Amino acid sequence: MRRILGLKVDVDTRRGMEEGVPSLLDTLHAFHATAAFFLSFGPDNSGKAVYQLLRNPRFLFKMVRTNAPGLYGFRTALYGTLLPAPMIASSLPGLCREIEARGHEVEFHAWDHRTWQDALPRKRAVWIRDWFTRGFAAYEEVLGHPPRSFGAPAWLLTEEAVAVLREFPLEYLSCTRADAPFVLEGTGLVEVPSDLPCLEEVGGRNGVPRVLAALDAGGVHVLPVHAEAEGGIWRDAFVEILRGASDRGYEFLPLSRIASIVREGALRTRPFRSALLRGRAVPCAV
Ligand SMILES: [Zn+2]
Numbered sequence: 145m146r147r148i149l150g151l152k153v154d155v156d157t158r159r160g161m162e163e164g165v166p167s168l169l170d171t172l173h174a175f176h177a178t179a180a181f182f183l184s185f186g187p188d189n190s191g192k193a194v195y196q197l198l199r200n201p202r203f204l205f206k207m208v209r210t211n212a213p214g215l216y217g218f219r220t221a222l223y224g225t226l227l228p229a230p231m232i233a234s235s236l237p238g239l240c241r242e243i244e245a246r247g248h249e250v251e252f253h254a255w256d257h258r259t260w261q262d263a264l265p266r267k268r269a270v271w272i273r274d275w276f277t278r279g280f281a282a283y284e285e286v287l288g289h290p291p292r293s294f295g296a297p298a299w300l301l302t303e304e305a306v307a308v309l310r311e312f313p314l315e316y317l318s319c320t321r322a323d324a325p326f327v328l329e330g331t332g333l334v335e336v337p338s339d340l341p342c343l344e345e346v347g348g349r350n351g352v353p354r355v356l357a358a359l360d361a362g363g364v365h366v367l368p369v370h371a372e373a374e375g376g377i378w379r380d381a382f383v384e385i386l387r388g389a390s391d392r393g394y395e396f397l398p399l400s401r402i403a404s405i406v407r408e409g410a411l412r413t414r415p416f417r418s419a420l421l422r423g424r425a426v427p428c429a430v
Pocket residue numbers: 154155156253257296297298
């Protein structure tokens with residue numbers, strides 16, 4: 145059985161972009177690995193997460209358990225509240241182009257990540273369309289071409305969001321957590337889900353053996369990576385995963401390649417539903 149590992153890197157914050165991305169580029173280079181970077185282009189409103197702390201106790205436990213201050217930094221915790229929200233990928237166009245120049249794929253993750261994550265279920269089509277329009281414009285201004293893919297922030301989707309994203313010229317999606325690729329109902333697009341757990345969900349460094357055990361059987365897998373984590377305090381754990389995958393005979397392919405490989409087979413069309421996965425604070429699309 146073919147052994148392919150897709151690395152889906154999400155960049156959610158200014159610090160993840162500024163410090164995490166260069167660190168990840170070095171790590172990936174050492175393994176001759178290519179990844180797909182899903183970037184947030186607009187404002188970093190991370191500080192607004194403080195309102196989640198007040199509403200959802202699971203969120204607070206998660207922040208403590210995963211050492212959120214170490215992951216995100218003190219300034220990040222104030223962006224959008226006491227400090228103004230800085231722009232993320234939009235303000236670092238050279239770095240966006242460098243990711244591509246180094247052979248990786250750059251895709252669209254968010255305009256305003258925090259607001260999607262906190263408020264999407266209350267948002268109607270007009271707001272969602274505006275969010276995509278700004279994000280696509282920012283992406284094209286920086287990269288000079290439209291994105292091929294969208295990866296929903298926090299793997300959060302609604303029916304309304306699916307209806308709107310059809311209006312944008314995308315080639316594939318990576319919006320859910322599921323075991324295998326499928327065609328997302330209502331879009332006609334191949335969905336390349338993340339099937340492996342992210343380090344944050346399996347207790348950071350200690351979770352590496354669990355991630356590697358899932359690779360023993362071979363096949364096509366997608367690992368969700370966060371620039372803030374694997375490009376920061378869990379850099380060593382990420383190196384261990386890449387080494388383990390490489391020892392097991394995996395090749396690292398960008399998600400667009402995986403999408404075209406799986407498109408050749410007969411994929412089932414399926415809807416998404418929301419579920420609370422182990423180690424997560426809020427439900428996501430599965
Ligand atoms: Zn994200």
